[in-house]
Amino acid sequence: MFRGACHPSVLVSSSSCVLLLLVVGGVGALEVSTGKVSTVEAINGSTVLLPCTYSSCIGIKNLYFNWHYDDNGTMLKLCEAVIPMEGVEPKVSVFHERVEFVGSSKSNNISILLWNITFEDQGAYLCFARNEKEKFRNHTAVFTLLVVDQIKELDKSLTVIIVSVLGAVIGFSIIFMVIKGLVVHFLLSGDEKTKECLVSSGIDNTENGVSGARADSKAPPKA
Template identity: 60%
Template sequence: MEVQCAGVEPPRQGPPHKAVGLIFSVLLGVWSVQALEMSVGKIPFLEAVNGSTVMLPCTYSSCIGIRDLYFDWQFNNNGTMQRVCQSVIASEGVEPHVSIFRERVEFVGKNRDNNISIVLWNITFEDGGQYTCFGRNPKEKDKNHSAIFTLIVVEELRVVDNTLTIIIASAVGGAIALLMGFMLLKNFTLFVLSKLEEKNKECLVTSSGIDNTENGLSGSKADSKSTPKKK
């Protein structure tokens, strides 16, 4: 027999799919934090002169660590991806053996500070374009991650016209100098006026003492004379 209390309703449970969705969102957020990340720095491009040597930076990071991390560099040659180098890093701190597939390329990362950067020697105009730093970590079910770095090869670096900057800096500097000169002149004027005011006060005190002496007031010579006695 089922007994029900009057005026008391049993607690209602939300739809099961909402609870499942919440759990899935939490797990997805934790997973995204732990995921592998590839980075080419805050400025993902470089403009370099033809014939120079440049470094293409790339680092990786993972909160859950790595195991047999596969990485490679690829060059986008007019829509065709060409492999530049590749290797597998067994674990943290282990220096990988890197295979190079392109001339004038040197691997300089050596897995120090999770660094997998490369250097291009004596670059030519054909070396200009997009380079992709790719990584895949088996510890997160072989998810793919990548970052793109753009190399721009020029005949010579552009000369930046600093005329406007110089004019603005000169104007600001002149205004500051003028303001400082005005403040110095103001302080000097106030100092001179204060000295003149002190001198005027001294003159007034001195002249007041002279007047009292001449008029025979207290402290003057007239007071020092005794009154003659009557015979």
């Protein structure tokens, strides 16, 4: 697997590419990718998308690409084409009756569809690209297809346990909030009653002259 480098004639105008090369230690600008998930399980008889995109920090010119299937060491070509320049759609040659090109140069996409897959289609698929603008440097990405009778489902008993635990946690949370609300309500009610008691007691005592306030008392008249 080879990775390209930036063309010398565009080093001045492509400073970001030069910086990238310096940082990652010579990794080229051209890159093809099959996405974050490079292995997929698909049901026998279904149609599968084999994803692949390309990128280059200096652009492309006569970008050649192809798809191959690794048949136990024998590389079978599925399709190939050349993209003259950015935004120009390629004329794709397809060599497999169940392969369809679904990419577009406008989105740097060179993906294909594989129709009506069988167990014999299981294996590694290679997406290859070569950029003339980078002195024909190239890059390859691998996508692995696994063909099964049916997609494995999560154990139902485990699902029931998870749902039960979540339900219990939510239930306890609701009960806790209700109890907390009731306690706060009773505490606030008790405080209000205490305040009312103190206020009313103060008023009564004031009216009766026993609030601690000084009352003027007149001495009995002398005979």
